[in-house]
Amino acid sequence: MSDATGTIYTETVIYSATEAFAADVPYQTAIVTLDSGGRVTGRILGERVHIDDRVSRVEIRDGVPFFRKLG
Amino acid sequence: MRPVAVVGIGKTPFGAFPGRDLRSLAVEAGEKCLTNGHIAPERVEAFFLGNFAGPSFVGQNHLAPYVSTALGIHGVPATRVEAACASSGSAFFHAYTGVASGVYDCVLVVGVEKMTSQPTPKVTEILAGAGDCAGEIKAGSTFASLFAMIARRHMHEFGTTREHLAAVAVKNHANGALNPDAQMRKVITMEQAMAGKPIADPLNLYDCSLISDGAAAVLLAPAERAGEFTDKPVRVLGIAQASDFVALDQKPDITTFPAVRRAARKAFDMAGVGPADIQLAELHDCFTIAEIIAIEDLGFAPRGEGGPFTLEGHTARTGDKPINTSGGLKSKGHPVGATGVAQICDLVLQMRCEAAERQVPRHSLGLAQNLGGSGATCVVTILGTV
Numbered sequence: 001m002s003d004a005t006g007t008i009y010t011e012t013v014i015y016s017a018t019e020a021f022a023a024d025v026p027y028q029t030a031i032v033t034l035d036s037g038g039r040v041t042g043r044i045l046g047e048r049v050h051i052d053d054r055v056s057r058v059e060i061r062d063g064v065p066f067f068r069k070l071g
Numbered sequence: 072m073r074p075v076a077v078v079g080i081g082k083t084p085f086g087a088f089p090g091r092d093l094r095s096l097a098v099e100a101g102e103k104c105l106t107n108g109h110i111a112p113e114r115v116e117a118f119f120l121g122n123f124a125g126p127s128f129v130g131q132n133h134l135a136p137y138v139s140t141a142l143g144i145h146g147v148p149a150t151r152v153e154a155a156c157a158s159s160g161s162a163f164f165h166a167y168t169g170v171a172s173g174v175y176d177c178v179l180v181v182g183v184e185k186m187t188s189q190p191t192p193k194v195t196e197i198l199a200g201a202g203d204c205a206g207e208i209k210a211g212s213t214f215a216s217l218f219a220m221i222a223r224r225h226m227h228e229f230g231t232t233r234e235h236l237a238a239v240a241v242k243n244h245a246n247g248a249l250n251p252d253a254q255m256r257k258v259i260t261m262e263q264a265m266a267g268k269p270i271a272d273p274l275n276l277y278d279c280s281l282i283s284d285g286a287a288a289v290l291l292a293p294a295e296r297a298g299e300f301t302d303k304p305v306r307v308l309g310i311a312q313a314s315d316f317v318a319l320d321q322k323p324d325i326t327t328f329p330a331v332r333r334a335a336r337k338a339f340d341m342a343g344v345g346p347a348d349i350q351l352a353e354l355h356d357c358f359t360i361a362e363i364i365a366i367e368d369l370g371f372a373p374r375g376e377g378g379p380f381t382l383e384g385h386t387a388r389t390g391d392k393p394i395n396t397s398g399g400l401k402s403k404g405h406p407v408g409a410t411g412v413a414q415i416c417d418l419v420l421q422m423r424c425e426a427a428e429r430q431v432p433r434h435s436l437g438l439a440q441n442l443g444g445s446g447a448t449c450v451v452t453i454l455g456t457v
Contacts, residue, residue, distance in 0.1 A: 010227075010325065012219035013272040014211065018196040021211045026269075029211055031220060031320045039320040041207040051227045064210045 003036040004057040005070070008049050030055075032067060042067050072171040075307045077454065078300035079108025079290030080416040084252040085404030088284045093122075093129050093185040096286040097138040100409075101181050104288035105142070108300040112143035116175040119166045120151045121159025121182035122408035127197045129185050138181060153408075155201035156357060157312075158182065160411025160441030160450030163289065164312045170291045182413065183286035184406035194282050198407070201444040203318035215279055217319050217445045218358035219271035225326045225360060226273065228375065233273060235378025237264035239359035240277045240401055242387055247398020249428040254281050254404030278359040283404035287413035303423040308436075309342030309453035311335075317447040326375075328446035331368040335440070338451040346370030349453070350433040351421055352392070353414035355442035356399040365440050366394070369451075388429060396421060396429045411441035411450060422456050 011030035014021070021027070028044035032055060042057070042065035049055060055067040081103025083096050097120070105112060118139040126132045135149035152162040159182025166178040186194055195215075199208045202217060225231045241264050247253035259277065267275030290300065297304035313333035316322050322329075339345055346369055354369075356362035363377035371392055372380035380386065386394035397403045397417035400410060418437040420426045426434075439452045 010220040010224040012216045012223060012274075013269075014213060014216045014219075015269045015271065016195070016215065017192070017211065017213060018199060019192045020196070022192060024211065027211060029207075029216060029220075031325075041210045041212060041318075041320045043210055051223065062209070063205075 001036040003034050006032040006034040006055055008051050008053045008055060009033045009039060010051060011044070011049055013048070030067065040065055073173060074294035075167055075170045075291055076294040076297040076304040077289050077307065077415065077419055078292045078297050078304050079104045080419050081107055081288040082252060082413060082416050083286045085283045085285035085406055086254045087187040089187070091284060093125055093131065093183055094138055094141055096185060096284060097181050097183040098141050100183070100286035100288040101138070101142045101179060104179065104290050108290040110177070110300060114177050115144045115147060115179045117147050117166070117169055117178045118144050118149040119162040119178065119180045121162035121180065121411060122151055123153060123155055123158045123184060124197050124200065124407070125185070127200065128189060144179065154448040155443035156355065156407050157411055157441045157443030157448040157450050158408040159287070161312055161448060163412055163415060163452065164310055164450050166291050167307055167310050170293060176293060176296065178291045179288060180291065180412055181286060181288040182409035182411055184408040185284050186282050186406060187284050191282065206318050207320060213271065215274055215358065216271035218360055219274045220319065221325050221445070222273055222360035225364065228326055231363065231378040233265060235363060235382055236278055236359040237261055238382045239356060239362045240264040242381065243356060243395050243399040243401040246388055246396050246429055247402025250398045250403055253398040253402050254283050255402050274358060280357045280400035280405035283406040285404055285406035285409050287409045287416050289412055289415050305419050305422050305454050305456055307452065308455040309338035310451070311337035311341065312448065312450045315447050317444060319445045326364065328364060328368050328442065328449060330446055330449035331365060331440060331442065331451070334449045334451040335369050338453050342453040342455070344436065344453065348436055349438045350436045351396060351418070351431055352394050352438040352440065353397060353417050354394050354399070354440045356395060356401050357405060357442065361442060362394065362399070369438070369440060388431060393431045396426065396431055414439040414441060415452060418454050422454060
């Protein structure tokens with residue numbers, strides 16, 4: 001089972017951020033249940049995702065996984 | 072263990088006070104409390120300070136003796152307790168154990184936070200320090216966004232709606248409007264609460280508690296000696312603190328807070344009462360969804376029914392289970408480190424029949440629930456006059 005694919009457990013779109021992320025707003029974060037087991041908090045790129053959507057990890061930046069909707 | 076009573080209370084108003092520093096707020100609450108308990112500072116045998124992030128907000132460390140000596144309390148143990156938003160609930164719990172065990176006969180607990188000296192993005196960053204900085208926070212999470220993800224999942228599993236969340240805000244603002252010490256004494260409508268500026272979807276501005284300055288204090292003594300301090304002692308019938316994961320993504324189920332359930336079970340067992348017996352409560356509404364889940368975790372309503380329970384009016388000041396008659400963190404304000412002790416003060420006011428316009432008719436058994444972070448610490452306290 002892959003740790004690069006998973007299912008959205010929950011998500012939000014952030015409009016009010018800390019200074020470090022102010023340039024990114026609005027941006028989406030989500031908790032992803034990985035196919036390999038366990039959960040991770042990551043960022044979503046591209047199309048907005050919802051609970052139960054399937055996602056794939058497209059990159060890891062400074063330890064943070066970035067996911068994109070599959071299909 | 073021996074019975075313990077709250078024998079004095081003191082609070083500053085909550086708000087944005089540009090001219091006040093952390094110590095002056097803590098000293099004001101402490102002095103009011105000592106006066107209320109009719110004692111001189113020399114009688115205090117131990118001092119506990121609940122404070123989340125004084126070092127980050129105002130650059131001062133070693134805060135407990137910094138405050139206690141300014142109160143005229145010298146030589147005794149002075150200890151700061153940090154547990155995020157449950158800092159002063161935890162300070163109260165540890166002060167309680169000191170008196171109940173017989174180590175001390177008179178303990179002062181002060182909670183304080185001075186937040187408004189920093190701009191909002193900096194406050195957001197400091198508050199995020201209560202989360203997992205190597206994981207969820209590094210990914211861009213704020214505290215509002217963590218509770219937004221909790222709300223989103225709760226909506227998915229139980230059908231909780233935006234209207235349910237808004238009902239919490241409308242109710243707490245209605246209560247806070249009657250509290251002279253509240254930060255935002257403003258009644259809001261359902262329409263306003265539904266249409267606030269988005270913060271972290273599905274939460275908007277009206278779902279979030281305030282950025283506040285303020286302090287609160289309580290004095291604890293053995294129940295058998297309470298008469299030396301006050302004519303209106305309030306007994307600590309049950310109290311417990313519990314812990315859980317800091318990172319939200321490590322929790323198997325984010326629609327419930329195991330630390331709340333664990334602390335509540337122990338506190339109810341200790342007091343020999345159940346959720347149905349509680350006549351009023353101060354719950355930790357850092358975000359509207361947090362009050363809904365607390366209602367469920369404490370057993371006031373079944374799982375998933377905290378929203379409808381609120382919308383139906385049960386938790387209104389005039390309802391059968393009044394919650395946050397003070398206005399809660401939402402309207403009264405949320406100076407993080409002061410909140411746990413402030414909840415105790417607000418319950419005691421009701422139990423002494425001193426809550427003026429917001430006084431509820433049934434007030435002999437009350438519960439306070441103070442939550443830290445996204446549920447990693449919880450303190451539940453049950454107070455009684457019976």
